[in-house]
Amino acid sequence: MTSIPAFESQATLKPLSFDPAKLAGLSERLIRSHWENNYGGSVKALATVKKQLAEALANKDTPAFIYNDLKREHLLRTGSVVFHECYFDNLGGNGQAGANERKAIADAFGSFDTWETEFRRMGAGLGGGSGWVILGFNVHTRQLENYWLGDHAHGPAATLPILAMDMYEHSYQMDFGAAAAQYIDAFFQNIQWEEVARRIGSAAKA
């Protein structure tokens, strides 16, 4: 059988780029569970969905609206896999933004503090629910903006993620219970700004 890239997905999980025992204020148990169960669960689910899509597409009798139920799951799981990989890769740092990325963000938001205020407020507003806060570069409008996502199926159009903060409760309940604000503080302390800087540079070329 010929390989069809559009109906394939990764077989393995992308390893953590840092030692989960060494984050500041985020437990190894939380990070390992998040990586293995939530990110890992979506990697497996995406593979299942793609297999079912290939079969359903080959079947002329599949009603189109039923086919789309699988395509919705495809969108959702793709979002989960991609945003989780961005998320883990932008953790493991010391939380200190370098001059270049500070300037890029300040240029877009008026000041670095304005950006941080909005990003944190959006996180606070998602506490107790589900979703993501994404600093992204919109390739179409050429803007660096913060985007609110209510679930994995949401996503800003034509946008490359620069910094991703998971606000699903599996990101913090195990360590902080309902205290999402403490998680947001911990997230900021562990941002891997070198990776953020790399993404800013890469996105600017798109």
Place this chain on the structure above:
Amino acid sequence: MTSIPAFESQATLKPLSFDPAKLAGLSERLIRSHWENNYGGSVKALATVKKQLAEALANKDTPAFIYNDLKREHLLRTGSVVFHECYFDNLGGNGQAGANERKAIADAFGSFDTWETEFRRMGAGLGGGSGWVILGFNVHTRQLENYWLGDHAHGPAATLPILAMDMYEHSYQMDFGAAAAQYIDAFFQNIQWEEVARRIGSAAKA
């Protein structure tokens, strides 16, 4: 007052790249209404949302979850503006895909026909409702895939649109009533494949 790019948006509508009186099977009245009222309405709405966000961010008393209601509208309207601009720009052609873009699509989907079958089926499944069918290049996974979107807030993660088909009913009801299948046929007859080819080339560099 200092300019803050992240809280600004375009003041004007992007003009149509083709003569709306000359599409095959899509009336000038439909295209003009779609461009002016639906795309144009979102351009205006996005400007209003951004202004309200700037004011709300400056107000420490804005509850975070209320702030996020505006950020959700920001996501939704950004999607509407960006996808509509992609949509109109990929219309106005003769519907004949060139060898290069046919090959790129066939490489991803096994065959060009498999791609077209899925893209059309997804459109059919959205008939009578709302949403988009997007052929996109996922910069993170390096895959060319078709994505289902249920509304403007949906969007594939880290993906650049290659071909966008609007399935909101304002795209076809005026000409075809509930006969979405006729609209999909007409859409395919008017695809501007040179623009699609340009986007494929551009996305590959991201």
Place this chain on the structure above:
Amino acid sequence: MTSIPAFESQATLKPLSFDPAKLAGLSERLIRSHWENNYGGSVKALATVKKQLAEALANKDTPAFIYNDLKREHLLRTGSVVFHECYFDNLGGNGQAGANERKAIADAFGSFDTWETEFRRMGAGLGGGSGWVILGFNVHTRQLENYWLGDHAHGPAATLPILAMDMYEHSYQMDFGAAAAQYIDAFFQNIQWEEVARRIGSAAKA
């Protein structure tokens, strides 16, 4: 095979309670297309979904998240069928609210005008998109309120619909194009207030 009511649905469309050729400002063509294609489409889709659910439930190998894709479609199509039946049944009148229903609404909203202002504004805000405006009686909170719905899967918890206005574009594009405000005016002219009054009385007993 034993009948399983939870996995069954109606085989036929509920007939219109009025002559679609005689509404004020809403064409017979629009109403017939809406009833047959959009409402009728959901009646058929719901039957298909229920059949697939029964089969998938009997199969132990169906992944739970794939099963839920069908349950989401079940929720969506149930909403479409129920709200459409409420909608058509609250059309065909002369648009003149009687004293009793005016009083019930005024008691809840401070004045009948306040209710109408909110209901119409919500409709205007849904123009160009999808969704419903529902005046409903919340059996749990014992409140009469207006609810915004963005699609058929949305719905107010524990609430019986009293007056339903469809804001999907198939409700008006054929007659009014993008001019949703004209449709809202026409909707109000055709409200069957006797049916609304009947529902208020019935809901109060729940």
Place this chain on the structure above:
Amino acid sequence: MTSIPAFESQATLKPLSFDPAKLAGLSERLIRSHWENNYGGSVKALATVKKQLAEALANKDTPAFIYNDLKREHLLRTGSVVFHECYFDNLGGNGQAGANERKAIADAFGSFDTWETEFRRMGAGLGGGSGWVILGFNVHTRQLENYWLGDHAHGPAATLPILAMDMYEHSYQMDFGAAAAQYIDAFFQNIQWEEVARRIGSAAKA
């Protein structure tokens, strides 16, 4: 100022109907946090939204689509408050369904086991995400069915909740981490079936 019931909401939380220290397999810490922070947070948020709606409605310059952002939050928070009250009230029992409610459920689903199989499978499919599983009586179709909800804004049309299982991660992460299946087992052990039976009786009269 005249009281306007439609723009008011409850000032206080509905107390737990059971001693949270005495559930089987669900910790007092989990239940108290869930009740106070998640349910309680929505009670406060709903009050805030209603106040802002009353102000925004009185302001003629509020754009309709911005008004609807608040109405979406109104829908979402109403769902959260109502479903949480149903949820806590259907906990605190011994998990043993009585003959009457078993028969009502068996009549609808073919067998009580079929119902339980679907209800549990839907819960499993929601693990790691957000949403609710609702056994509800649809007053319009006169059916007892299980409904999938992806968030608090979702809801089955014209339906009274009979049994509600919260699948937001705040319902279980604190006790079980990502092991949603263990939570579902614990939920079933604590169902207050007398309350379920009461709701079935009450719904049948609607």
